[in-house]
Amino acid sequence: MITGKNYIGNQLSSEGNRTYKTYNPKLNLENEHTFYEASDQEIEKAVLLAAEAFKTYKKTSGAKKAEFITAIADEILALGDLLIQTYISETGLPEGRAKGERGRTVGQLRTFAELVSEGSWVEATIDTADPDRAPIPKQDIRKMLVPLGPIVVFGASNFPLAYSTAGGDTAAAFAAGCPVIVKSHPMHAATGELVASAIHNAAQKTGMPNGIFSNLNSSGIEVGVQLVKHPKVKAVGFTGSIRAGRALFDLASQRPEPIPVFAEMGSINPVVLLPEATKTRGEVLAKTYANSITLGTGQFCTNPGLILGIKGETLDHFINILSDEIVGIEPSCMLHPNIIGNYENNKTHVLQQNGLSITAEYDGDLLINHARQTITKVEGKTFLENPKLHQEVFGPFSMIVQCKDAKELEDIISNLEGQLTGTILAEKEEAVLYDSVIEALQNRVGRIIYNGVPTGVEVCPAMLHGGPYPASTDSRFTAVGIHSIKRWVRPFSYQSWPNHLLPDELKNENPLGISRLVDGNPSQRKI
Amino acid sequence: MITGKNYIGNQLSSEGNRTYKTYNPKLNLENEHTFYEASDQEIEKAVLLAAEAFKTYKKTSGAKKAEFITAIADEILALGDLLIQTYISETGLPEGRAKGERGRTVGQLRTFAELVSEGSWVEATIDTADPDRAPIPKQDIRKMLVPLGPIVVFGASNFPLAYSTAGGDTAAAFAAGCPVIVKSHPMHAATGELVASAIHNAAQKTGMPNGIFSNLNSSGIEVGVQLVKHPKVKAVGFTGSIRAGRALFDLASQRPEPIPVFAEMGSINPVVLLPEATKTRGEVLAKTYANSITLGTGQFCTNPGLILGIKGETLDHFINILSDEIVGIEPSCMLHPNIIGNYENNKTHVLQQNGLSITAEYDGDLLINHARQTITKVEGKTFLENPKLHQEVFGPFSMIVQCKDAKELEDIISNLEGQLTGTILAEKEEAVLYDSVIEALQNRVGRIIYNGVPTGVEVCPAMLHGGPYPASTDSRFTAVGIHSIKRWVRPFSYQSWPNHLLPDELKNENPLGISRLVDGNPSQRKI
Missing domain, CATH: 3.40.605.10 (Aldehyde Dehydrogenase; Chain A, domain 1)
Incomplete structure (x- = not known):
């Protein structure tokens, strides 16, 4: 049952005066329940209970x-x-x-x-x-x-x-x-x-x-x-x-x-499209990226918002196919009128910058709160010189940067803010030729992907979801x-502490049978 | 050879205009060498070289x-x-x-x-x-x-x-x-x-x-x-x-x-003197602590600056012996006239607070820049109510707080700022009776010591030197x-990365033979 109240510890509580409702973006209607914003007293009580707990x-x-x-x-x-x-x-x-x-x-x-x-x-x-x-x-x-x-x-x-x-x-x-x-x-x-x-x-x-x-x-x-x-x-x-x-x-x-x-x-998740890959697999990659950019209406922190390539015919071909593909995808609904409002505002703002042009934008009729997917392109030099072009447009939007050469590509990457992810699209052995580009990208991101898409964050021990600021506030x-x-933890040391008063994790007999570092060596043994 | 210059990478450099000398506190004289403060350009150069390196x-x-x-x-x-x-x-x-x-x-x-x-x-x-x-x-x-x-x-x-x-x-x-x-x-x-x-x-x-x-x-x-x-x-x-x-x-x-x-x-490293220990071993503990307080002229971040006990005859006895012992120790030299100046100022400042009295202070003649070791005492309630008494006096100084009961002891500990260390002095089985005191102490420190002294920081994997703010800026x-x-490191993820381009640590063949977590299990094997 939905009550609209706060849980203050195990009590439902609604002492505050401010109320609000949530919104159904598909129906473009408020939902039925009224929510009571927590009052100062309720906040205080919740924290004191937490400290006690x-x-x-x-x-x-x-x-x-x-x-x-x-x-x-x-x-x-x-x-x-x-x-x-x-x-x-x-x-x-x-x-x-x-x-x-x-x-x-x-x-x-x-x-x-x-x-x-x-x-x-x-x-x-x-x-x-x-x-x-x-x-x-x-x-x-x-x-x-x-x-x-x-x-x-x-x-x-x-x-x-x-x-x-x-x-x-x-x-x-x-x-x-x-x-x-x-x-x-x-x-x-x-x-x-x-x-x-x-x-x-x-x-x-x-x-x-x-x-x-x-x-x-x-x-x-x-x-x-x-x-x-x-x-x-x-x-x-x-x-x-x-x-x-x-x-x-x-x-x-x-x-x-x-x-x-x-x-x-935020993150714009740069994707580096190397020339051989563009030439050999441009069409497949364009289709894959049309899907990645529009997945979940682009509402992922790992959405590929920036595609970097070397200017030329093969990149033009990629841009054309990506443009054709993306306008063929059925637009979808965003989370809230405010989110789509921000999407349109951010897009307008970035499009006001000199040198950025639209290569594709869905131009069919749109259902309410559905987003118009958009692909833009810009020259490397223009992008490098204007940090306003580096800002995230949260939604189904991506910008293709046409670099004049590998040096400009590397410069652009080195000057990006910190990112959650970076992606390299390369043919076999091609990556080796661009090692300084890859080095530069590694320096700016938390996770680097080879021939894939950044969307889809696997939950597994080897996943790093974070990265240099502003991808996160602490890349560590x-x-x-x-x-x-x-x-949420800190290390804590016990010195000369009696065995029976130690937590189980540190007792001589290792009652939990856990792995420990004992006198410098990993071990599950008793002491 | 001492040149007085900066190392800017591998170059000795002295472009700045400001110079200074170091000081021999024992001789109360400046040392001979002149040091050239780094200029803005030298700083810039050092950082750019570091980024390149x-x-x-x-x-x-x-x-x-x-x-x-x-x-x-x-x-x-x-x-x-x-x-x-x-x-x-x-x-x-x-x-x-x-x-x-x-x-x-x-x-x-x-x-x-x-x-x-x-x-x-x-x-x-x-x-x-x-x-x-x-x-x-x-x-x-x-x-x-x-x-x-x-x-x-x-x-x-x-x-x-x-x-x-x-x-x-x-x-x-x-x-x-x-x-x-x-x-x-x-x-x-x-x-x-x-x-x-x-x-x-x-x-x-x-x-x-x-x-x-x-x-x-x-x-x-x-x-x-x-x-x-x-x-x-x-x-x-x-x-x-x-x-x-x-x-x-x-x-x-x-x-x-x-x-x-x-x-x-900073840290004042609270030491909790439990009643049975005070009664049984008060003399030995007083002697041990007289040495710990004056070790290195008290110039350690783990110096025991606060001793908490339960008011009564046995604590009085401990105070008396500690006082007798500490004035018998030969005073020693501090690091610099500024350090001894701060010591004297901080001591004066804390002694101006109501309710604090001196129980012992070395009153013999002092060599230049040598510090007068001092023991003070105060009632629990007075200490609890005046945060100025909680501030570190860096040097051979300690304050004994006479708590009226275990509850007041626990309150005082709970209201301390974060500390590097906390120490419990207890007789066998006594600690169990004071579990909430010990809990409170654990919450405020990075390392807890049983029947020892906080001075002496062992360099070993199990050492935690740090603690809740302001012992450190990040207790983690x-x-x-x-x-x-x-x-100084951050985790970094590679996704679908070609094996030959991975760093050795992550290659299938595990060429370094290191321990790794492979599919959730610790392992040194090849993949």
Whole structure:
């Protein structure tokens, strides 16, 4: 049931005066439910409950945490078609996508449950004592990762399930041992509340402390600002625009006690089309990229917004085929009138720049809130000299840059801001000829792809989703995969600590049977 | 030979107009050499050289990096007695300490050389492809840690060797694959130049690119500010005061591209004296702590500046013995007239607070620049209510807080700022009775010690030297031990990348024979 209320710990609450509704972009109508924005008091209460819950939850065993996280996955599935239909009504996305994203969300939760159930993720490191060492005896020192404290998660507009309420940030934080306060995304508040109810049920069924989770409704920036400034909040996860992510980062950095913000923000995901590949496979690549650019109406942070090639006939041919292909694709609905409004504004802004021309734009009739996919092109020199052309146009849009030679290509890449991904499209052995181009691209991105598309972010241990600023606020962490847990933990050392008072992970007898680094060597043995 | 010049890459350079000299605190005289502060142009040149060197150095093999780092250790030892005597003349510290710190510095370098020579530190993670997976084939994705780029290191006043020019930050950065620019500490510029010459020689002998290292003289804040703001600088390491560390953190956070700053800053290192331990071993503990408080004239970031006990006769007894012991210790010289000036000022400031009284202060004659060790005491309530009493007095000073009960003890700990260390002094089984006190302490520190002293930071994998702010600017990293390399690296993913173009660490055949996570399982096997 959707109530429009906030979860303040395990209580539904609606003390605030501001209300709002979500929007069905396909029907171009407001949805029925009214949401109550969290009041200052409700925010305060949620944080205090989280800080209190942390005292218990940080000591909760991996097995118990796994039970809780698994129960969340089960409860999400138990929401059944109501969740799917609500998701669709708040996003305009098709049912297949809704179900796929639910699968991804549930999969992520189960992966983190396995991780903490197994237990070696804490990176237990043990250096045993040497009382005979001269001139000073060596003390016994043992280290493991421990949770930071209450985490605030800002859900993403474009992933209402996988990067929102019980998405990657939340799953990683629960696995780490941190309570979570979600600032619900206003565009999918009902989807958020349903998922929040699943987390609430899971917490109740598995005996988790009150305050381990809260879900706060919010239509503006105030709730988020108050949360990030709160002294008891210890870290922030965010997925969204550079403007908003940077604002949160600045707020967090200016606190008396600065806290880490991991913001996964904008990216234009440069794709480098090498000449031989353009010549040999231009048509296939053009078709593949027409699909990648329009996938999910271009509403992916890994959408290929920039295609770099060497000017000439083969690149012209690629541009022509891409243009023909893309206008043949049926336009699709964007998430919200504001999103399509931004898309049109950003496109207008970029098209006002000198030297940029449209090579293809869908010109048929459009259903309401459906986006007109657009391909543009520009000369390398013009692109290099105008940083306004480097900005993301979130939606089914891409810009082809015609470089005069490999040197200009390398210069352009070296002058790009940080990116989530970079892609090299090359024929066999061709990449070797462009090693300095590839080097330059590696320096600017978090993930580099060979002969593929950047869209589609596999959830696996080897995935790095992040990258140099402004792709993320800290390139040293990933937002996807098991290693994303490292955002929410810190190493902690025990010196000469009595064995029976140590956490199980560090006890001599290794009761959890985890892998540890003992006196410099990986080992699962007892000490 | 000491020239007073800067190393701008492999060139000695003295273009600046400002000069300064270092000081011998024992003789209360300026040392002979004149140092030339780096000019704006020299700073710019050092950074551009570092950025250029990074292109080569980031691809340098672990074996070659190990050769370079080992050569630094050898070259430092080859400086022989000149280094030791220079160190002594610039610090007032005794020869044993100078040699001990040189041993630690050389040991740290050799440890990092071993780490990169072995190679598994890159956390290679491989998820192989599954072309038959439905509905979407699984791509091959491989991840490893790669260096961030040029790092700026600010040396510490109190560790001219182990945490300065070729200290922990520099060793970790070179191991990671990052060029280093050292902002030399003005109090030991000659020691710094000697070590810089060792790094320079090592780089020449092992064929490292020009710009892999620069050493910039500086007597004020300008050189550091210009370095931290430079767009080609990618991270900062700092050891020193909260004021300076926070200023650098703020500068770095406000850049158009924010960069990570790992600052290891102040700490008062609370020590909790439980009643049974006080009763049973009060005398021994008092003697031990008299030594720990005055060790190195109290000039350690882990100096025990705060001792918390439960008010009563046994605590009084401890205070009396500690007081008797500490005034019997021969005072020693501080690093610089400015350091002793700050010590006296901070002590005066804290003694102006209501309710604080002196229980012991050395009252004999003092040699020049020698510090008067001081023990103070205060009631728990007074301490809790006045944050000015929580500030570090860097030097041989400690404050004993008399708590009325365990509850007040816990409240005080919970309200402390973040600390490097916390110590519990307890009798057998006593700790169990104070579990909430210990919990509170764990929340506020990076390392917790049982029945020991916080001074003495073992260099080993299990050491966490850092902690919640303001002990450090990011509790998720350590400044000591092999894992400190993680400050200077980021994970990077290759997707569907051709095997022959992958770095050795990620190639199918595992030519380096390192440990990797392959499809979720630790393994050294080929794929």
